[in-house]
Amino acid sequence: MSSEPSAPAQHGTIVVVDDDVSCLVAVEQILRHWGLETRTFRAFEDARAYLAHARPAVVIVDVRLGNYNGLQLIHFSRQHSPETQWLVVSGFDDPVLRNEATKLGAAFLTKPLDLQRLREYLPGGHT
Amino acid sequence: MSVVPNSEVQLLGQSNAVQTILSDVDCAARSGAKVLITGETGVGKEVVARLIHLRSARAAGRLVTVNCAGLPDSLLESELFGHVRGSFTGAYRDKPGLLEMAPNGTVFLDEVGEMSTRMQVVLLRFLETGEIQRVGADRSHIRVNVRLITATNRDLPKEIAAGNFREDLFFRLNVIRMHIPPLRERIEDVPLLFDHYLDYYCQQHRVARPQVSPGALDALMAYRWPGNIRELRNVAERLALKSSGQVLRPGDLPTEVVKPADRFEAAAAEGAAAAPSTSSPVEDLTGRMLRHGESFWSVVHPLFMARDLTRDDLRRIIEIGLENTNGNYRLLVALYNMPNEDYKRFLGFLRKHNCHLPFQRFRTIASRAQQTRPVAAAG
Numbered sequence: 001m002s003s004e005p006s007a008p009a010q011h012g013t014i015v016v017v018d019d020d021v022s023c024l025v026a027v028e029q030i031l032r033h034w035g036l037e038t039r040t041f042r043a044f045e046d047a048r049a050y051l052a053h054a055r056p057a058v059v060i061v062d063v064r065l066g067n068y069n070g071l072q073l074i075h076f077s078r079q080h081s082p083e084t085q086w087l088v089v090s091g092f093d094d095p096v097l098r099n100e101a102t103k104l105g106a107a108f109l110t111k112p113l114d115l116q117r118l119r120e121y122l123p124g125g126h127t
Numbered sequence: 128m129s130v131v132p133n134s135e136v137q138l139l140g141q142s143n144a145v146q147t148i149l150s151d152v153d154c155a156a157r158s159g160a161k162v163l164i165t166g167e168t169g170v171g172k173e174v175v176a177r178l179i180h181l182r183s184a185r186a187a188g189r190l191v192t193v194n195c196a197g198l199p200d201s202l203l204e205s206e207l208f209g210h211v212r213g214s215f216t217g218a219y220r221d222k223p224g225l226l227e228m229a230p231n232g233t234v235f236l237d238e239v240g241e242m243s244t245r246m247q248v249v250l251l252r253f254l255e256t257g258e259i260q261r262v263g264a265d266r267s268h269i270r271v272n273v274r275l276i277t278a279t280n281r282d283l284p285k286e287i288a289a290g291n292f293r294e295d296l297f298f299r300l301n302v303i304r305m306h307i308p309p310l311r312e313r314i315e316d317v318p319l320l321f322d323h324y325l326d327y328y329c330q331q332h333r334v335a336r337p338q339v340s341p342g343a344l345d346a347l348m349a350y351r352w353p354g355n356i357r358e359l360r361n362v363a364e365r366l367a368l369k370s371s372g373q374v375l376r377p378g379d380l381p382t383e384v385v386k387p388a389d390r391f392e393a394a395a396a397e398g399a400a401a402a403p404s405t406s407s408p409v410e411d412l413t414g415r416m417l418r419h420g421e422s423f424w425s426v427v428h429p430l431f432m433a434r435d436l437t438r439d440d441l442r443r444i445i446e447i448g449l450e451n452t453n454g455n456y457r458l459l460v461a462l463y464n465m466p467n468e469d470y471k472r473f474l475g476f477l478r479k480h481n482c483h484l485p486f487q488r489f490r491t492i493a494s495r496a497q498q499t500r501p502v503a504a505a506g
């Protein structure tokens with residue numbers, strides 16, 4: 001936290017949460033390449049602590065995060081950051097979890113990520 | 128299944144852990160998503176499940192609890208999903224399952240980690256369709272609107288790795304995860320909980336409420352509480368029943384609390400296994416005090432004065448004691464079977480012979496030392 005400039009201008013920030021480092025790095029690189037400000041988290045707890053206060057534009061979260069389900073982060077952040085767009089990604093297309101995600105207003109994407117689709121959910125994606 | 132009045136459903140505690148859980152309870156109550164509650168026995172999993180239900184939009188509906196442990200598979204299935212007449216011997220009429228009994232309510236599946244793989248598949252299917260198929264029926268006949276809360280004291284990821292629990296089911300049940308840490312990891316909650324339950328039982332049994340001496344409180348806080356809050360509650364009730372209104376001292380507490388021999392024996396056994404050396408006088412003497420109730424004054428003091436024990440031996444004996452009491456000297460007095468009044472004399476003796484060890488380091492390493500450090504290897 002301390003290494004960051006303390007500007008609360010998080011409106012453009014894209015958060016990526018995935019415990020699989022290779023996925024995490026790949027997505028981060030693509031987002032940076034697209035010129036988007038990106039923050040990454042490998043651990044549920046760290047992401048949770050950050051999202052308790054932050055109001056990012058978009059959060060891309062993996063369903064399977066060790067002992068936790070990425071969907072839980074949506075529940076924790078919804079109240080204070082209702083405008084955040086959530087993208088839930090999973091290696092498995094589980095209809096029950098897809099349904100849970102949709103009920104929460106999140107998009108559900110399966111891995112490997114379709115970059116075209118991903119872009120649609122990001123700031124400037126429609127232009 | 129016992130009926131607990133709603134007013135009794137409370138999660139007391141001032142630790143950060145409990146405060147976080149309380150805010151998570153509200154979050155979970157608002158969301159309606161499935162919740163998996165984990166934690167050791169007696170930590171309050173059921174309390175948390177009840178709170179979530181009571182604070183949710185489903186509070187007007189029922190909360191039905193089903194314990195998945197101990198029921199044979201077929202019975203559990205028929206409990207949950209119901210059965211049709213003639214589906215097995217004794218099924219004389221159609222019977223609705225518990226999932227049908229809580230429309231717009233909550234079903235709490237306790238000990239979900241005990242479910243057989245076959246039942247896991249049945250549950251998986253139910254989560255997907257929301258439809259109930261009674262045992263013996265040839266098609267699903269009804270859709271229900273229930274919220275599922277589950278709990279387990281097992282380490283499910285480990286069970287998944289061992290092939291005992293389905294990973295897909297785990298992620299479906301584990302949308303919101305609430306982990307309740309054991310009491311020994313939040314000892315700051317002990318005074319509040321103990322006070323509360325002592326009050327409660329003294330009122331219930333109409334006895335005078337005793338004061339708790341600082342030494343007794345220290346003992347309660349140093350204890351490991353393997354049965355967590357349920358155990359603390361039982362201890363409070365036992366003490367209330369015995370109470371004559373006198374101040375509670377360490378000596379009044381149940382022996383397992385004041386003399387955690389299990390801890391000592393486990394540690395000693397570990398130490399012996401690690402270093403199969405001949406047993407030292409230090410071990411013999413501490414063993415006699417910890418296990419056989421002999422007093423420090425009769426066991427250690429005379430030997431030391433006769434120089435049969437070295438100063439290092441004595442220090443080691445004190446060290447072992449402090450490891451068992453979390454660095455607490457008052458408690459050490461009780462642990463080594465001396466009357467409370469001897470506290471000053473005991474400390475005076477240690478100081479005089481330069482064996483009064485600073486207690487702080489036992490405080491900080493205590494919880495780790497109690498679990499892993501073999502006693503014999505420490506010196």
Ligand SMILES: Nc1ncnc2c1ncn2[C@@H]1O[C@H](COP(=O)(O)OP(=O)(O)OP(=O)(O)O)[C@@H](O)[C@H]1O
Pocket residue numbers: 137138139140166167168169170171172173174175280320356357360
């Ligand atoms: N934080 C708390 N404040 C007050 N009472 C509590 C608290 N936590 C637990 N209790 C009490 O401790 C007892 C055990 O709690 P509970 O039945 O919820 O434990 P559990 O985790 O479900 O245990 P098990 O795994 O053995 O089923 C209950 O009597 C409950 O009221």
Ligand SMILES: [Mg+2]
Pocket residue numbers: 172173237
């Ligand atoms: Mg229980």
